[in-house]
Amino acid sequence: MGAVIQTSGLGKQYRRTWALRDCALAIPEGRVVGLVGPNGAGKTTLLRLAVGMLAPTCGTISVLGERPAGGPGQLARVGFVAQDTPVYARMRVADHLRLGAWLNPAWDDELARHRIGQLGLDPRQRAGSLSGGQRAQLALTLALAKRPELLLLDEPVASLDPLARREFLRLLMEAVAEHGVSVVLSSHLVADLERVCDYLIVLVASRVRVAGEVSALLAAHHRLSGPRRDPGTLPASQEVIEESHTDKQSTLLVRTDEPVHDPSWTVRPVSLEDLVLAYMSRAGDDTPARRQRLGVVS
Amino acid sequence: MIEFQLDDTSGVATYLQLVQQVHQALRMGMLEPGDQLPTAQQVVAKLAINPNTVHKAYRELEREGLVRARPGLGTFVTRSPSGTDPVTQARFLAAMTDWLRSARSAGLGPDDIEAIYRIAFRNCFAEGVA
Amino acid sequence: MIRLSLLQFRVQAVTAAAALAGFAILLAVTGPHLASLYAANGISGCQPASCEHLASNFLQQLYAAGTYWVLYLLGVMLILLTPAVIGLFWGAPLIARELETGTSALAWTQSITRTRWLAVKLTVGGLAAMAVTEGLSLMQAWWAAPIGRAVGHGGNGTNLAMGRFSSLVFATHGITPLGYAMFAYAVGVTAGALIRRTVPAMAVTLAIFAAVQIAMPLWIRPNLFPARHTVIPVTSLDSISLQQGGLNGSRFNLGTGNIPGQPGAWLLSSGAVNAAGQATSTTPAACTTQSMENNTSALMDCLASHGTREAISYQPASRYWAFQWTETAIYLALALALAGYCFLRLNRRLS
Numbered sequence: 041m042g043a044v045i046q047t048s049g050l051g052k053q054y055r056r057t058w059a060l061r062d063c064a065l066a067i068p069e070g071r072v073v074g075l076v077g078p079n080g081a082g083k084t085t086l087l088r089l090a091v092g093m094l095a096p097t098c099g100t101i102s103v104l105g106e107r108p109a110g111g112p113g114q115l116a117r118v119g120f121v122a123q124d125t126p127v128y129a130r131m132r133v134a135d136h137l138r139l140g141a142w143l144n145p146a147w148d149d150e151l152a153r154h155r156i157g158q159l160g161l162d163p164r165q166r167a168g169s170l171s172g173g174q175r176a177q178l179a180l181t182l183a184l185a186k187r188p189e190l191l192l193l194d195e196p197v198a199s200l201d202p203l204a205r206r207e208f209l210r211l212l213m214e215a216v217a218e219h220g221v222s223v224v225l226s227s228h229l230v231a232d233l234e235r236v237c238d239y240l241i242v243l244v245a246s247r248v249r250v251a252g253e254v255s256a257l258l259a260a261h262h263r264l265s266g267p268r269r270d271p272g273t274l275p276a277s278q279e280v281i282e283e284s285h286t287d288k289q290s291t292l293l294v295r296t297d298e299p300v301h302d303p304s305w306t307v308r309p310v311s312l313e314d315l316v317l318a319y320m321s322r323a324g325d326d327t328p329a330r331r332q333r334l335g336v337v338s
Numbered sequence: 339m340i341e342f343q344l345d346d347t348s349g350v351a352t353y354l355q356l357v358q359q360v361h362q363a364l365r366m367g368m369l370e371p372g373d374q375l376p377t378a379q380q381v382v383a384k385l386a387i388n389p390n391t392v393h394k395a396y397r398e399l400e401r402e403g404l405v406r407a408r409p410g411l412g413t414f415v416t417r418s419p420s421g422t423d424p425v426t427q428a429r430f431l432a433a434m435t436d437w438l439r440s441a442r443s444a445g446l447g448p449d450d451i452e453a454i455y456r457i458a459f460r461n462c463f464a465e466g467v468a
Numbered sequence: 469m470i471r472l473s474l475l476q477f478r479v480q481a482v483t484a485a486a487a488l489a490g491f492a493i494l495l496a497v498t499g500p501h502l503a504s505l506y507a508a509n510g511i512s513g514c515q516p517a518s519c520e521h522l523a524s525n526f527l528q529q530l531y532a533a534g535t536y537w538v539l540y541l542l543g544v545m546l547i548l549l550t551p552a553v554i555g556l557f558w559g560a561p562l563i564a565r566e567l568e569t570g571t572s573a574l575a576w577t578q579s580i581t582r583t584r585w586l587a588v589k590l591t592v593g594g595l596a597a598m599a600v601t602e603g604l605s606l607m608q609a610w611w612a613a614p615i616g617r618a619v620g621h622g623g624n625g626t627n628l629a630m631g632r633f634s635s636l637v638f639a640t641h642g643i644t645p646l647g648y649a650m651f652a653y654a655v656g657v658t659a660g661a662l663i664r665r666t667v668p669a670m671a672v673t674l675a676i677f678a679a680v681q682i683a684m685p686l687w688i689r690p691n692l693f694p695a696r697h698t699v700i701p702v703t704s705l706d707s708i709s710l711q712q713g714g715l716n717g718s719r720f721n722l723g724t725g726n727i728p729g730q731p732g733a734w735l736l737s738s739g740a741v742n743a744a745g746q747a748t749s750t751t752p753a754a755c756t757t758q759s760m761e762n763n764t765s766a767l768m769d770c771l772a773s774h775g776t777r778e779a780i781s782y783q784p785a786s787r788y789w790a791f792q793w794t795e796t797a798i799y800l801a802l803a804l805a806l807a808g809y810c811f812l813r814l815n816r817r818l819s
Contacts, residue, residue: 072388091577095816115579122573128476129569135475142472143578179574186579210386217382217389235344235352235387255394258351311349 042105044069044190044222045090049099052085059085061246063099067224067239069189071253072216074237075226076316082246083226084123087194090224091120104190116146119183119221123194125176129168133161136182144186152185155211173204177211184215191215193225197232209236234312242319249319254312261315264305265291282318293318339376340368344385352387356395364404364415364425375405375413402428469580473592480558480593484600491546491604495611498539505530506614511621523623527615531626540615540628543608547640550604551652552677554597559656560669562589563814567664582814590657590807594650601649609641620732632788633734635685642792647799652677654803654810661810684795690736692794695781699741700728702771702778732785743775 043066050063060082067073075083088094089101092109106114127136133156141147156163159177161170167178176196183191193212197205209232215221225237233240240257242250250257261281269290271280278300282293293310294300300307310318340363342356350358363369376384378392396413399405404425407413441451474481506512509526511519530536563586566572576582609616619629630637638644655676659669727733742748755770771777783791 070390072390091573093573093576109576109581112579112581112584115577115581118577120573120577122570124570126570126574128571128574130479131476138475139472139574140578143469143580145579182574206386210383213382213386213388214379217379231346235346235385235391238388238390309349 042069043067045101045103045224047099047101050086050089050096050101051098052082052089052094053097058097058246060089063248065241065248065251067222067241067251069222070220071222071239072213072237073222073224073239073241074233074254075224075241075243076230076233076320077226077228077243078320079228081243083228083243084194085246086243087120087192087224087226091118091192116144116186117189119186119188119191121176121179121183121191121193121196123196124199125172125179125196127167127170127175127178130166132164132166133170133178134163136167136178137163137185140182140185146187148185148187151187152181155181155185159211171204173200173207176200176204176208180208180211184211184219184221187219188221191221191223193223195226195228198227198229205232212236230313230316233316240312240316242316244320249322250315257315258309258312260297261293261295261310262300263291263293263308263310263314264300265289265308266305269304281315281322339374339380342376342381342385344387353391353395353398356381356392357398360395360399360404361425369415371415373415375415377412403431404428469584469588470592473588477592477596481596484596487546487550488600488603488607491543492607494539495543495607498536499611502530502536502611503614506618511618514621520622520624523618523621524625524629526618527623527626527628530615531628537628540612543604543611544636544640547601547604547608547645548636548681550601551597551645551648552674554600554649555652555656555673555677556670558593558597559653560660560673561666562593562657562660563810564660564664564666564669568666583811586811586814590654590810593657594653594803597649597653598646601645602643605640605642605645622731631732631734632785633732633783633791638689638791639681639685642789643796644792644799647796647803648681650803651680651799651806654806658806658810658813661813688798689791689795690783692791693783693787695736695783697779697781699745699777699779702740702768702776727780727782730782730784732788734783734785736781736783738778738780741777741779745779747779748776 045065045067047063047065050060050065051058052060063082063086075086077083085094089096090103090108092107092115101108104114104117108118109115128139131139137149137152137156140152141149156178159174159181161174161178167175170178180193180196183193191212197208200208212223212225213236216223227233234254238254240250240252240254241248267290268285268288271283271290271292274280274292274294277298278294278296280292280294284291293314340359342359344352344355348355360369360375369375375396378389378396381387381392382389396405396407400407400413404416404427405413406416438451441454446454506526509522509529511522511526514522563572566575575585615628616632619631623629632638632641639648652673656669656673659672659676660666663669663672727735739747755767755774
């Protein structure tokens with residue numbers, strides 16, 4: 041089909057600050073995409089642009105080939121769970137299911153009831169008295185039961201305890217296994233990433249720093265340690281992401297598409313978590329002079 | 339049916355952990371030829387991992403010749419004709435593949451390779467020595 | 469979406485039904501006695517000469533009894549306040565509550581567009597608003613029918629004797645309550661959409677609605693149609709003014725009684741004019757003698773003989789329904805404009 045989300049030069053400005061800038065993405069279908077970055081990086085903005093709750097200041101975004109919230113057909117293909125998983129506090133769980141059934145032509149009522157039963161939620165209970173984990177599961181059930189092609193989740197597990205978090209991800213992964221839905225999951229918690237995501241987008245300070253398949257990214261990043269060396273002496277094909285030096289030793293995290301032949305380096309693989317953290321901390325030192333020196337377009 | 343575990347702290351990629359656990363199970367006899375591996379759905383239900391990871395692991399195992407995916411039925415451990423453990427077989431398959439590659443890059447064609455193989459095979463089994 | 473709107477409207481519907489039921493019971497209990505009082509005074513089928521007297525008697529009895537005046541006022545207040553309450557509690561939270569609680573992210577990512585969502589919600593709420601307000605108005609009209617008929621026969625002399633055009637009656641009878649209800653609801657929804665927080669939106673809704681409801685009878689309604697002007701003999705005098713300043717060159721105030729030959733008309737203004745047709749406010753010297761003091765009718769004869777007359781501007785009774793339709797149309801048009809703005813605003817993607 042092509043990209044589930046395609047953006048070009050996408051930007052969103054609020055008064056004086058840019059929440060998102062120069063965002064160019066082409067997210068392939070069938071992936072579980074991790075959208076990672078610190079708080080305030082622009083993750084919520086990107087997701088809300090994708091779901092049509094916000095209009096771009098500049099640039100374009102197309103979701104499943106159409107304009108976000110472009111019409112009932114497009115809305116039916118995308119499921120969304122917002123931050124803090126809002127539900128109608130005074131409506132019962134069963135009423136929420138009715139909401140889903142009445143507003144979505146493709147609603148799978150059996151799936152919804154089955155999930156609610158599996159989760160042990162009482163249909164007669166008011167949604168406001170559910171725990172955080174239960175609310176998140178209800179919101180996810182609502183989003184899944186409309187049988188979307190793409191599911192967008194904004195920090196759905198951020199405020200959940202570890203057990204609730206695992207249960208939420210389990211439900212999500214089961215849905216991916218059964219229905220092949222594409223998922224974009226934003227989080228500022230890096231730990232769950234490798235287990236769940238096969239595509240990564242790192243968003244820091246309103247810009248995309250890294251975007252790509254996890255396997256490709258892991259293959260292209262290496263940790264080099266060896267005798268103290270000036271990073272400027274490295275070949276141009278090796279981009280230094282992170283560096284630390286003692287008086288005798290240098291440790292660098294580099295990105296390169298070619299094998300590292302220099303025998304003075306000990307080459308080790310990088311974990312996904314370390315990779316993300318390196319990009320997140322590097323973005324703090326994001327001056328144009330530095331970018332130019334490295335010959336990098338980030 | 340075997341059950342997979344996941345070690346978050348080991349630093350080893352998830353799919354590799356699954357592959358290694360299948361190797362282990364074959365070696366220990368917990369998996370025998372003809373056994374079915376857990377479906378992606380079952381693994382995901384237990385471990386809450388990306389189902390693509392499971393597919394990747396099973397593809398790797400299939401590439402090693404240890405399992406075979408039967409569409410609509412599942413993924414099964416291949417039956418080895420003689421009953422030697424599949425891991426050993428995989429090892430030799432890998433060695434053979436490497437040999438074939440170097441033979442090809444040395445310029446030998448399929449007929450040459452087959453000829454060499456027949457001579458070696460005859461010599462080996464005629465002697466009655468492994 | 470219709471079913472969902474009704475589901476989410478449950479609480480408001482129950483409240484409205486309770487209010488209607490309570491009011492209905494109150495009126496049903498007291499209505500028949502009011503009607504029998506009217507019959508007892510023999511106003512129906514009265515002779516034209518005695519009608520006004522009989523009607524005034526009835527109204528004075530009613531006012532003296534106390535409870536009926538209180539109930540009448542209560543009913544009027546209820547009808548006047550209901551649109552405001554609807555604007556505050558049905559209109560303001562419609563969009564604002566969704567944005568405040570974040571449930572907009574749930575409501576607007578289902579398989580219907582925001583336009584359809586708002587259209588259905590506005591229709592359900594708007595129809596209910598009109599039904600409730602007009603329902604209260606019709607119930608009150610049924611209950612107060614005898615009073616209205618008495619006033620129609622020229623009954624006067626008490627606070628109960630309010631004509632159809634008086635501010636309180638005009639705003640609570642006929643079809644104007646429909647317009648007010650829809651307008652207040654629309655103001656509430658728009659305020660909620662712009663301000664995005666329920667409580668401030670409620671405050672703004674109240675302020676705007678109150679301002680419009682004050683401005684309409686004071687400045688707009690009288691000018692909806694061009695007033696008629698005529699000069700008539702002095703109809704009545706406010707006797708107090710005569711006593712205050714003494715008779716020498718004193719000013720006199722004209723009472724606002726019924727206009728002869730124009731029953732049920734709406735008196736907009738009245739002023740005294742002298743024989744030459746110029747406005748005046750001083751009593752002619754000849755009419756300030758001692759014999760005129762406390763003798764209103766002699767004073768009026770004296771004024772008439774000196775050519776002092778009353779110049780009035782008024783709206784004839786026949787225009788009552790024209791006023792009703794026009795005013796209601798204005799409110800409905802405003803409501804429609806506000807609703808249209810809400811649609812535009814909603815589709816511009818609020819953050």
